[in-house]
Structures are given as C-alpha cells and as structure tokens.
Amino acid sequence: GAVVSQHPSRVICKSGTSVKIECRSLDFQATTMFWYRQFPKQSLMLMATSNEGSKATYEQGVEKDKFLINHASLTLSTLTVTSAHPEDSSFYICSARRFKQRTEAFFGQGTRLTVV
C-alpha cells in the first residue's frame, strides 16, 4: 500500500504560539509532498509544494513566513504555523507522491487546528 500519516490529528493552541504538523510517508519514498488547507464544506486549497532537499514553492497569497515548510527527508515534511491566530483555524492536510512516480497522490488523515 501507500500510507501517509499525519500528526497530530487535532491540536488546540493559543494565539501567538506556533504549531508543527508532520506528514510522513510510511511505506514509500516521497520526493514531493503537498500541503492543503480545507475550510468546512469547501475544497482543498493548495498552499505549497514541498520538495525534498529544496525550498518549498508557495501558491499565490500564501505567506511563506507564516507557514514554514521543511522537507528534510524522503519520508517527512513538516508544516509549522507560526504566530497562529484564530483565522488560521482550519483543516490542514498533506499528500505525498511516490518517488519517481508523478501522478497518484496519497493523503494524510489531516490535522484540525483550532487557535483560541
């Protein structure tokens, strides 16, 4: 199979603090991982593309200094929401694509972030 694990599944934090979300490919190597944000009853909005060993590519309108992405290995990418505010509350979900396979993407289970 192709399993992508995301942690934590839920997190509540105070305004002004930072939160780190991990996305791991458990049984395959992922050269590319994608981070999405999903609001209730809405679509998956691509935030950034994370490539192992290089800087992430952010979509227009996404603050790279606020949403820090690191892809240090072929199995792990992290998203850090810095100085979180209530408007950052959302469902964050990652997906990973197999090494050398440029099509099918597998999703993590998502992280529900609530900033209070």
Added chain:
Amino acid sequence: GENVEQHPSTLSVQEGDSAVIKCTYSDSASNYFPWYKQELGKRPQLIIDIRSNVGEKKDQRIAVTLNKTAKHFSLHITETQPEDSAVYFCAASYGGATNKLIFGTGTLLAVQP
C-alpha cells in the same frame, strides 16, 4: 490561471439511479485527472483516475470520461448505493515537473434509500 470548475455542488439521487459529476480544467497541458471521495472528517480517497492519452476508464460501478478538446472530464456512478454518499472532488495536474494537483470545488452526493 490554474482553475478547475466542478458541477453540481450538490446532487441528490435515489438509490439505484446514476450520478454524474462534471469538471472543466483550464490548462491544455494537464495530463492527469483523479477523482477523490471524502467522507465527513476523513481523508480524501482516490477512487479512479484517468490520463490524457485515454478517453474513458471504468472500474465496476464507476467510470470517468475525458474530452481533451473541450477540457472536460466527468465521473459517472451507476447503481448508486447509500454508502456512495460523500463529497467528491475532481482534480487536474498542473505545473510540469511539479505536477501539482488543483482541486475542483467538490460535489456533495446524497443517495436516498
């Protein structure tokens, strides 16, 4: 720009009927079109996909058709069952080497028993 339009936003059918969801993409270079099913609070699950060198693909009750000229692709579900109720998302690949997926706005499918 990169854009995927999806219709309808909601769809209610009787059990046993067929359901069709349609998407339109903007970039003629897109070459991969997956469909995902997302149940409430869960991760999207790939249910079927099609590549640009194929016009149609079928997997049991699910089929996808692609019209490259018109930049349309559609999901067809036959003999719908209550467990088919979920949100369905289409997506199209963009970006050359990155090959990122841009998602449609989703269709909430309700299958009435």
